[in-house]
Amino acid sequence: MAETDDVTDAVRRATQGESSAFSELYRLTRPLVARLVAGFxxxxxxxxxxxxxxxxxxxxxxxxxxxSPGAFTPWLLTIARNRARTRLERRSLLQRMEEERVDPTPETVPALPPTLQVERDIEVVRQLIAELPEGEEKKTVQLFYxxxxxxxxxxxxxxxxGKSTVTMRLERFRGRIKRELLQRVLAGRWD
Amino acid sequence: MRHLDASAMSELAARDPQAVAWFREHLASPCEACETFLATHTDPLDGRTDALLLALAPARKAEEEGATVVPLRTATRSRRFAPPPARYWGWMAGALAASVLMVVLVPLVKGPARRDTGWTGEKGPGRITLELAVVARGTDGGLRRLDSGADVASDEVLLLRYHATESGTALLYQQRGHQPPELLGRFPLDAGTHDLEGLDGLAGVSLESDEGHLSLALVAFAPGEPASEQDALAALEADGSPDARPGTVVRFDVRVQSGQTLAP
Incomplete structure (x- = not known):
């Protein structure tokens, strides 16, 4: 997903202290964050x-x-994922509260690539889903994503x-996509 | 054969040529070990990956999510802002259009007495005169006007409306018994009579999980006045003798009873 002009503009305005821009950012990005959290x-x-x-x-x-205003959405999603994981980990008695994940600093989350590239990437992901062997995992990925x-x-x-089974399936698929993206980054096809 | 792990990720982050070369080739084909590591490892690719995956489904509108409240502070489980039903607005508009403020508004007006206060801090217009009206919305959507000190049910939501003599900023606090005040939100104030509405369209305070005495306090600042949380807390503290402090404080007390919506 390319950062939309609306999001970028709202980020700029919010950083300049325009209070309504926060509301705008929330309105624009909440569906994505809610979907991400719904995966847990x-x-x-x-x-x-x-x-x-x-x-x-x-x-x-x-x-x-x-x-970079264009980095807002991936940064926000990373924070949300960290928060969700931290919340789950806190349930475990073995996990100490002090081990809470630290929010990513914005500089470590580069902006998304141009729209055209994203569209190509989305096609790649769709292709990967289509190539999954027929079965529960594919069904899970299709239903969720x-x-x-x-x-x-x-x-x-x-x-x-089980709920954790679904989460694990989604995580596994996500790992596959991350591998694809990392390979692209290393091949210089993204950064 | 080398797979991804924390040290490999560090090398890749540092653009170590050998690591980059190896993993560029290695990750070109599926690798369960590396994918498993990536699935659980937190790194800058997370946000990108999620953004990409979440872009696969048709976009949802925020309205479908029922989200109108921007979380500017960490919310507590026991207190949530809840948007009022659409008919509330109609009800409120009708009531106010026909209303006499003296009837509809239930003020604990602290403002007017402070017009001649000795506060000579920031320059700007005088203090805001503020009045506050509160309506309880039950689970059935029914609305009932409250007097300060009224009993409310824990399943009700309080809807706030104010009358201000000038524009400014207000901070809304809740306070249970002798506990310290807890900030619920910051709101722009417009001169005249309006629903308390922030960046987020916020209009209601849920009483879920509450029981006993609860005080809502709205602290208003004129544009020239300092309006930090510290100033608001100072204004709340000086509520009894406010002359030395900026800010206008209006309180509204309720007694929350567990159980269902009270009869009007």
């Missing part, structure tokens, strides 16, 4: 909402450090599997 099937709806809110609080607080209507919890119910 073991988070309760209340926890998911808390993660979402906490992510925005942190992102808005850190906004002055964001040097392609149809985009059901949360991981709802998918678990529909498929009759």
């Amino acid at each position: 099937g073991t988070l309760s709806p209340d926890e998911a909402e808390d993660v979402l809110q906490e992510s925005y609080v942190r992102a808005f607080r850190g906004l002055p450090q964001l040097k 392609i149809e985009g209507q059901l949360s991981a919890r709802e998918i678990a119910e529909q498929l009759g599997v």
Whole structure:
């Protein structure tokens, strides 16, 4: 997804202190963040909402450090993923609170590539999904990422599997996509 | 054969030529070990990956998510802002259009007495005179006007409306018993009578999980006045003898009872 002009513009205005721009940013990006958090099937709806809110609080607080307005969405998504993971880890008695993940600094999250490149990347991802062997994993990925209507919890119910199973399937697929992207970065096809 | 791990990622981040060369080739084909590592490892690619994956589905509109409240502060589980139903606006508009403020508004007006205060800090217009009206919305959508000190049910949502003599900024606090005030949000104020509405269209305060005495305090600052949280807290503290402080404080108390919406 390329950063839209609207998001970039709102980020610029927000960093200049225009209060309505925060509202605009929230309105524009909330659906994406909510979908991301919905991928964590073991988070309760209340926890998911808390993660979402906490992510925005942190992102808005850190906004002055964001040097490239075009990097806002991936940065925000990274924060949200970290918050969700931290929330899940806190449940574990073995995990100490002090081990909380640190929010990424904005500079480490470069802007997304141009729209044309993103469109190509989306096609690559679609192709990867199409090439997945028929089965539950492919179905899970299609339901969550392609149809985009059901949360991981709802998918678990529909498929009759555990919530953590759905989350794991999504994570596994995400790992595959990350591998593709990393390879592209290393091959100089993105940065 | 080398797979991705933390040290490999560090080398790649540092653009180590050998590591880059190896993994550029290695990651060109699927590798379960590397993919498993990447799935759980936090790195700058996370945001990009998620943005890409989430762009696959048709875009949703924020309105569908029912989101109107911008979380500028970490929310507590027991207190959530809740947007009012659409019919609230109609109800409120009608009520106010026909209203006499003295009837609709339930003020604990602290402002007027401070017009001649001795505060001579920042220059700017005088203090804001502020009045506050509160309506409780029940789970059935029913609305009832409240007097300060009224009983409310924990499943109700409080909707706030103010009358200000001039524009400015206001901070809304809640306070339970003798606990310290807790900031709920910051709002721009317009002169006249308006719903309390911030960046986010915020209009309601949920009472979920509350019980007992709860005080809402709106602290208003005129444009020339300092309006930080510290100033607001100072104004709240000086509520009894406010002359030395900037800010106008209006309080509204309720007593939250657990259970269902109270009869009007």
